[in-house]
Amino acid sequence: MNGKEISKAVIRRLPRYYRYLGDLINQGVERISSGDLSEQMQVTASQIRQDLNNFGGFGQQGYGYNVKNLYEEIGKILGLDREHTMIIIGAGNLGQALANYNFAKNGFKTVAMFDNNPKFKGSVIRGIPVYMIEDLPEYLKSHRIDVATLTLPKDYAAEMATILVENGIKGIWNFAHTDLDLHLPEDVVVENVHLSESLMQLSYNLEQKQED
């Protein structure tokens, strides 16, 4: 990083830039103008220039952006250039769906899953071993884990988060239908994903279109 403070709004937009730049790399595109990127992303070219100026002189007049450089630079800012180890608590459908995602390409490697259902005992999902939940504290003592992903019912989420934090976990990716960050120590980072709230936004927007 170049020492400058980057605003939260810019940070929130970075993953989307990262995704588009990754797509461009896959298409074999080596450089792109802010105008062309603007057309693809449906963001104004001036917003793109402003946002990307935060990361130093990657755009050059008459040349545009070097796609790969910019992709790597944004990846560094997002911390995707180092490997994070991840465990998933809850081996149900959502846990399994997340185990199937290729988050490893963003540096997040799922190394174990945990569940309280004995039917999972000894099973391996996509190469990832599933352990019983009672073995979690012991596991965390002997493994360095960066992120715990919670795909378990909301009634268990807060208690589980406490156990995780007591055993050194600093990052929680929470899919349970509750806001975990309100009750955890300040040095723990929580990202909540509330799927039903996303569905409610869709519902609201549908209503509005029908009223038009």
Added chain:
Amino acid sequence: MNGKEISKAVIRRLPRYYRYLGDLINQGVERISSGDLSEQMQVTASQIRQDLNNFGGFGQQGYGYNVKNLYEEIGKILGLDREHTMIIIGAGNLGQALANYNFAKNGFKTVAMFDNNPKFKGSVIRGIPVYMIEDLPEYLKSHRIDVATLTLPKDYAAEMATILVENGIKGIWNFAHTDLDLHLPEDVVVENVHLSESLMQLSYNLEQKQED
């Protein structure tokens, strides 16, 4: 609705109010002051009063908010008081996980799933029949479907969205790793859920805490 325009920022916060109010109802709470709600939600009481004032006089001095009334009013604004029918395209783990969610309590009823994998032919997941993808256009001709949820690989998403829209679908809940809304007609509502972007935010915030 009372005819007033409600700002987008307020609308974005409504699902969270709705969730907290639903929790309060489950706990048997009948009324709550903006101060108590503020403490639970970690939002300032004045923001709560300002937000909820948009919906008329539900808060009363010395009484607080009637939890059930407010819950129902917000539900109406979000369009949750009417039933929406939903289909899920992609019967893999994520599709199955979403089929397992109880979105019906918010008025969203999943009535069918579709997949191109013959192994699902004739199967029923959580009471929801799975049909082959080639039967989708015919199905949409004979069923009124409000929302299609896409849990299929990104390479198929745009084509599938086109087929859906051609067959009358007006709402798409998209989990594929691409922004569908950029290429669809204006009267189609799309809500994109990009899980890896959420993970990148977590990654960034972890980096920041470690630098502190």
